[in-house]
Amino acid sequence: MLDFRLDEEQRLLQDMAREFAAKEVAPQARENDERQHFDADLLPKMADLGLLGVCIPERYGGAGMDYVSLGLVCEALEYADSSARTVVSVHVGLNSLTLLIWGTEEQKERFLVPQAQGRKIGCFGLTEPNAGSDVLGMQATARRVGEYYVLNGEKMWISLAPVADHFLVFAYTDREKRARGLSAFVVEKGAPGLSVAEIHGKMGLRGSCAGSVALSDTPVPVANRLGEEGEGFVIAMSALDNGRFGLAAGATGLIAAAHDASVAYAQSRQAFGAPIGQLQLVKEMLAEQVSLLEAARLLWWRAGWMKNQGQPNTRETSLAKWFATEGAVRAADLAIQVHGGYGYSNEYPVERFYRNARATTLYEGTSQIHKLLQADFALGYRAYKSPRCTLPPYGVEEEE
Ligand SMILES: Cc1cc2nc3c(=O)[nH]c(=O)nc-3n(C[C@H](O)[C@H](O)[C@H](O)COP(=O)(O)OP(=O)(O)OC[C@H]3O[C@@H](n4cnc5c(N)ncnc54)[C@H](O)[C@@H]3O)c2cc1C
Numbered sequence: 001m002l003d004f005r006l007d008e009e010q011r012l013l014q015d016m017a018r019e020f021a022a023k024e025v026a027p028q029a030r031e032n033d034e035r036q037h038f039d040a041d042l043l044p045k046m047a048d049l050g051l052l053g054v055c056i057p058e059r060y061g062g063a064g065m066d067y068v069s070l071g072l073v074c075e076a077l078e079y080a081d082s083s084a085r086t087v088v089s090v091h092v093g094l095n096s097l098t099l100l101i102w103g104t105e106e107q108k109e110r111f112l113v114p115q116a117q118g119r120k121i122g123c124f125g126l127t128e129p130n131a132g133s134d135v136l137g138m139q140a141t142a143r144r145v146g147e148y149y150v151l152n153g154e155k156m157w158i159s160l161a162p163v164a165d166h167f168l169v170f171a172y173t174d175r176e177k178r179a180r181g182l183s184a185f186v187v188e189k190g191a192p193g194l195s196v197a198e199i200h201g202k203m204g205l206r207g208s209c210a211g212s213v214a215l216s217d218t219p220v221p222v223a224n225r226l227g228e229e230g231e232g233f234v235i236a237m238s239a240l241d242n243g244r245f246g247l248a249a250g251a252t253g254l255i256a257a258a259h260d261a262s263v264a265y266a267q268s269r270q271a272f273g274a275p276i277g278q279l280q281l282v283k284e285m286l287a288e289q290v291s292l293l294e295a296a297r298l299l300w301w302r303a304g305w306m307k308n309q310g311q312p313n314t315r316e317t318s319l320a321k322w323f324a325t326e327g328a329v330r331a332a333d334l335a336i337q338v339h340g341g342y343g344y345s346n347e348y349p350v351e352r353f354y355r356n357a358r359a360t361t362l363y364e365g366t367s368q369i370h371k372l373l374q375a376d377f378a379l380g381y382r383a384y385k386s387p388r389c390t391l392p393p394y395g396v397e398e399e400e
Pocket residue numbers: 090124125126127130131132133134156157158159160205210359362363364365366367368369372
C-alpha cells in the first residue's frame with residue numbers, strides 16, 4: 001500500500017512547528033540577517049516544544065516522534081528562516097541521531113538525554129581548513145595516553161560551534177589505516193585546549209552561527225569515544241545520512257517560501273494593465289517552482305519513510321538532498337526574477353532566500369559529491385553494506 005497522508009500526530013506537529021516559525025522566527029529573520037546575529041533565545045523555546053529532540057525516543061529525553069517528523073520540523077522552520085532550520089538539522093540530525101545509533105547506554109545518558117531535552121547543544125566537526133570533500137585528507141589526530149586520548153587539530157565551518165556544549169569530532173587514531181584509522185569523539189565544552197572562533201562575513205545564513213574549532217593537546221576520556229577505534233569514517237557517513245535528510249526537508253521549505261513569495265508578488269504587481277501573474281513567462285517561472293517543490297518533498301518523504309522502516313537510505317537521502325538544495329537555489333533565483341528590481345533589494349525576502357540557498361549545495365556534500373555518489377550506486381561501484389549504520393526502525397523497541 002502507498003499512503004501519502006501524514007498521520008494525526010504528524011499533522012499536529014507540523015501545525016505547531018509552522019505556528020512557532022511564523023510567530024517566533026520569521027519576524028526576526030531579516031534583522032538577524034542584517035546584523036549577523038544568531039538568536040540564541042530561540043533555543044529554549046524550541047526545547048520547550050520538544051523540537052530539539054523531536055525524533056529521539058522518549059526514554060532518551062526526546063519527543064518520541066518518527067523520522068518524517070524531523071523533516072516536517074525542518075521544512076517548517078526553513079520556510080521562515082534557514083538559520084533556525086540549521087539548529088535542528090545539525091543538533092538533531094548530525095549529532096543526536098549519531099549518538100542514538102552509535103552511543104553506549106552510558107553515553108546516551110550523558111550526552112543524548114540532555115541534548116534531546118535541549119539543555120545541551122551538539123555540533124558536528126568533520127571539515128578542516130584543508131579537507132572538506134576529501135574527508136580522509138584531514139589532519140586531526142587522537143593519540144591514546146592511558147584512559148585519555150590527546151586530540152590535536154583544527155575544524156572549520158562548524159555550524160553551531162559558538163553555542164555548542166558537545167562537539168562530535170573526528171580524528172585519526174592511526175593515519176596509516178586511512179578510512180579504518182579515523183575515530184569519533186565527543187569533546188565537551190570547557191575541555192582544556194578547546195577553543196572556538198566565530199566565522200563572520202558569510203554570504204548567507206547570517207542569522208546562523210558557525211565557527212572554527214581548535215584542539216590543542218585536548219585530553220578526551222576514552223569513555224567519550226563513540227564506537228570503536230577506527231569506526232570514525234562510517235560513523236561520520238551515517239551522521240551525514242541524517243544531517244542531509246534534515247537539510248533536504250529544510251531546502252524544500254525554502255523552495256516553498258520562494259514560491260509563495262513569488263505567487264503573492266505576481267498577484268499584486270501590475271504591468272501592462274494587469275497583474276504580472278497573467279503574463280505567460282511569469283507563469284512559467286511559478287510553474288517551475290511548483291515542480292521543484294513537489295518533487296523535492298516526495299524525495300525527502302521517501303527517505304524519511306525508509307528511515308522509519310530501519311532501511312539503509314544513503315542513496316535516497318543523497319538524492320533528496322541534491323535535488324532539494326539545487327532546487328532551492330533555482331527557486332530562489334526565479335523568485336528574484338519574478339520580483340524584478342525589487343527582488344534585488346532586502347525590502348523583499350527573496351534575495352535572502354537566494355543567499356541562504358546558496359550554502360546548501362556546498363555543505364553536507366557538495367552537489368558534485370552527490371552526483372558521484374548517485375553514479376557510483378548506478379554503476380554498482382557502491383552498494384549498501386553495514387546495517388549498523390542505519391537508524392533503529394521507528395516504533396520498534398530495542399531488546400533490553
Ligand atoms: C555555512 C556552512 C556550514 C557548514 N557547516 C559544517 C558543519 O557543521 N560541520 C562540518 O564538518 N562542515 C561544515 N561545513 C563544511 C562543508 O561541509 C564543506 O565546505 C564541504 O564539505 C565542501 O568542502 P570544502 O569547502 O573543503 O570544498 P572542497 O572539498 O575543497 O571542494 C571544492 C570544489 O571541488 C569540488 N570537488 C571536490 N572533490 C571533488 C571530487 N572528488 N569530484 C568532483 N568535484 C570535487 C567540490 O564539489 C567543490 O566544487 C559547512 C560549510 C558551510 C559553507
